[in-house]
Amino acid sequence: MNLKQLSESLGLSQTTVSRALNGYPEVSEATRQRVQDAAHRHNYRPNTRARSLATGRAHMIGHVIPISTRHEMMNPVFSDFIAGAGEAYAKAGYDMTLSIVPDDAEDATYRSLAQKKTVDGIVIHGPRANERRIKLLQDLDLPFVVHGRASAEDSDYSWVDVNNRRAFSRATELLLDLGHRRIALINGLEDMDFAIRRRQGYEKALRERGLDPDPELGASDEMTEHYGYDTARRMLAGDTPPTAFLVSSLISAIGVRRAIEESDLKMGRDVSVITHDDELSYLGNGKDVPIFTATRSSVREAGRIAASTLLELIEDPARTPRHHLLEAELMLGRSTGPAPQES
Amino acid sequence: MNLKQLSESLGLSQTTVSRALNGYPEVSEATRQRVQDAAHRHNYRPNTRARSLATGRAHMIGHVIPISTRHEMMNPVFSDFIAGAGEAYAKAGYDMTLSIVPDDAEDATYRSLAQKKTVDGIVIHGPRANERRIKLLQDLDLPFVVHGRASAEDSDYSWVDVNNRRAFSRATELLLDLGHRRIALINGLEDMDFAIRRRQGYEKALRERGLDPDPELGASDEMTEHYGYDTARRMLAGDTPPTAFLVSSLISAIGVRRAIEESDLKMGRDVSVITHDDELSYLGNGKDVPIFTATRSSVREAGRIAASTLLELIEDPARTPRHHLLEAELMLGRSTGPAPQES
């Protein structure tokens, strides 16, 4: 059933039916009722293709995910973000498209989405410190929101981010307060902006106590379980092993725990661990008492906020960029304790 | 730049330009070259909205994910499937939409996608044994592929699935061969078809050796880390604890391992574990030697296969339903060993 058939069956023009359904004031309440009833009865829903051609609005938001051997974007953190954003879209009657593309085709994909007019806006994931996509989208004149920030970018743009620096300096301070002096940082890839900020927080806290970060105790890579395991294993086997780990992802933290246990040590007693916890729906950090002491911030919530910020931007293009800085909570769990006494 | 402008700039009609770009034979090679060059130079790309209105094809595949407090679909397994499917779509010039909807609105979402003509086809995720969505989509006349199967459905439809029954009976047999007699099954929700089949495989293997499955050693729930931990903890604390666990998901297996270690037992020596491993890109099961002995089958590959099957179905609607049964490999890792001697 399309608009034409519906209007014929009602003996009204397409104009009137369209107006009645879209809430325009030019139709009488009586006709509106009649039209709505009929539409509901026939289960009528306007053809999106035609509607967006006519209105110029696709009611569709794009997310593009580069895929490469080196850096895997399609991770649990990402999918929780998507879940949050998706909720917000669905509520507002928007759809979401995911484009999974080889990372050398990423720019082309943004251009193409803009040219083909498939989406009304875009969310940028995983910004680098120096993020060329921001300029690209500004040039393409496509509304966008960044999940994270780009330190080296000085134009104004909308973003939603966690206060990574503060979170990691607080976590480091806690470990210092517990007497730890050799604190390892198991970080994400350090071309990613969030990883840079976390390192800054970590180093700031150390320096404020007169400590210099030991390069031996820093690692940076894709945050898999295996990376956490390998790195922790190696560090623990060193001459002056760390007494505490600060980890950028719960997934890697699970690997760190495995390494600690296989080294016949006990987490929380011999070695302390603090991890960042995105509150993933699947990889919950324990139930009542957290397994890991953690800097916690729901990435799903970030997704919701990013999505609704973007929708506002689309509804009102004149609106100036908006920024949301989320503070992470520092949750005490069972993975931290006083530094073991030198023996 | 749109078609009209492009054709004007070339001094050709829109028809000719359109044909030249879409590879129709009615244009001379010379004009085609000229047109393609110009299109490339102006970075022209046809407006999707207009194109799909004209052709009746959206070049878009829908995935709908119900969201509920009870059952969380947006899990790492799902996102790896999506990543695989997305690759296939991108290669074929298709886009993918994700609809995240409350689970009581799921049927309405399918109807709406069909009515609004937003997508050309749909992938059904997480089928139950008795799956009403199959009938629904058949009625809506929308091409679809199921990731998994529905035991109680007897109409013919396209699906991609792992041989869950075989995988779990082989895994059970391995444990039996190692001398284990008390084998626990930590399964997914048993209204899900895959969980039912896995249980069938498990029970079949036990019965063939004259053993009856012990209801005390069976559990069924959403496969979180915490569920694995809790269940294993409880079972290990029982009067006659299991000597081996068969787990439906790597995520829960991680919880099982945590429970084993906290019970001061050693996995692979005191207690054996076999898990199903979807080859998630993030939660790799070790690197060289697997951490867990596992039934392995790449869910990402399943996504690729499902997507291309669906695309074939769309290109040629007359095609009969297609089925892909993937066999899981049984990978030996470090989590299994001979059953400890009764003492």
Added chain:
DNA sequence: TTACGTTTCCAAAGCGCTTTGACACCTCTC
């Protein structure tokens, strides 16, 4: 020369919706 295929191109219709501009019709007001 005419007739007839081929090749190459085009004008116009159509996809299903929104929106503009106009037109009846009614109700007030002076």
Added chain:
DNA sequence: GAGAGGTGTCAAAGCGCTTTGGAAACGTAA
């Protein structure tokens, strides 16, 4: 009772593309 103002409705244009049904241009054969 005429003009002003409001209300409810409609015909038609337009969104940007594809595709149908010609038609001109150009051989080639009779």
